[in-house]
Amino acid sequence: MEGIVVKPAAGVHFLKATTTKSNGILNQRRFLSLGVGRSCVEKMCLRLRAQQSDSKDGHATLTPAEDHEGADLKGSERNPDERDVDTDQGIRIRRRPPTGPPLHYVGPFEFRLQNEGNTPRNILEEIIWNKDVEVSQLKERKPLGSLKKSLEDAPPARDFIGALKASHLRTGMPALIAEVKKASPSRGVLRENFDPVQIAQAYEAGGAACLSVLTDEKYFQGSFDNLEAIRNAGVKCPLLCKEFIIDAWQIYNARVKGADAVLLIAAVLPDLDIKYMSKICKLLGLAALVEVHDEREMDRVLGIEGIQLIGINNRNLETFEVDINNTKQLLEGKRGDMIRQRDIIVVGESGLFTPDDIAFVQNAGVKAVLVGESIVKQEDPKKGIAGLFGKDISV
16 A cells, blocks of 8 residues: 555646554545546546555554663554553543544545544544654654753753642642643634743743643644743743653653653553653653543552652543532542642642632642633733732742
C-alpha cells in the first residue's frame, strides 16, 4: 500500500499519498476531482482496490520501536493487548481511532463512512487523535536522542510543588496556578489582546504561586514559544506545561523548553504509562500533575506509588457540564484519608469563578487551584485574582 501511484485523468488534482509512521497505519490524503468520466472512475477503482488487497488487512502497517532509556514500556506503541488494559481500567479516551471499516472508493475519492469506530466521541478524544499525528511528525523532525542532547542547555527545573506549599502556608488559602490561556474549544478566544509575558507577569504580581501555559496550537492557540518567552522574561513562578501528553518524547521536549511540571491525564493514560512517565518526570526534575475526573480514575491514581500532585477536573467528559461538587465527592471518606496520610496536594480545576467557589473546594480538602478563564478575561489579571479570592493574595 505504501507509495501508491495513480496517474490522474484530465481535470483531476490530488495530493501525494503519505504514511503516518506513528501508528503504523497508512493515511492517504483525500483526492480532489473535477469532471471524471465513468470509464476512468471504474479503472481507478479497480486499481486502488487491487493495491489495497495486497496487504492482508487492507492497510500497510509499521511498528518502529524507540528506545526510552531502556524502559520496558514504549509510550507510543500500543497493541490490542494494551487496548484491553485500557478497557479494564475504564479509560474512555481512545489514544487513536480504530482502523474502522475498509476504505471506500468512488473514482479518485477515498473516504470512510463515519461510525463510532472512527469518529471522536468528545473534544478531548479529538484533541488526542490530532496530538498523536502531531507528535509523530515532531519526533521525525527531532528524534529523542537529539532532544536529550538539548537538555544540557535547558534552564534549571524549579520546585513546582514547593512553590504551591509555600503559597498555601503564606496565605492560608489554596495556592493559585494561574493559566496563560488565549482560547479554548468550548469558549473560543478568551482574550484578544493576548500578550503571554505581560499576562504571566500580572499573575505573578497578583500572587500566583505557579503558572500553567497552554502549548497546544490547534485547539487553544497556545505554543511552546509562549512557554519559552515567559521563562526567558524572568518570571519566577514555576511553569506547568499544559500539553496533552501521550508520549515520553513530549516530556523531554517540555523540559527543554523550560517547563517545571507537566500534565498527565488519567482519562487518556493507562496506569503503566502514568508510572513510566512519572519516573521520567522525576529523572528530569519535573513535577507531574495527574488529572482525574471521577472516582474510578481517582482510585487508579491512588493505587500508583509516588504520586504527589492530583488535579480534580470538575468537567464531566460525557456531558461537559461543570460541577464543583465533584471535588467534594472525590475527597470524601477513605480517599480523602489516604490523600491526607500521603500528604498529596490536590488541585481543584474547572468551574472556579468566585470567592465562594474557592472556599467550597478548600473546605473539601483542596490546597491549590488551577484557574484560567475567570482571570485571563479580566482587563487587569492582577485585580482578577483578588476578585477570585475575595482579597489581595500578592506578596
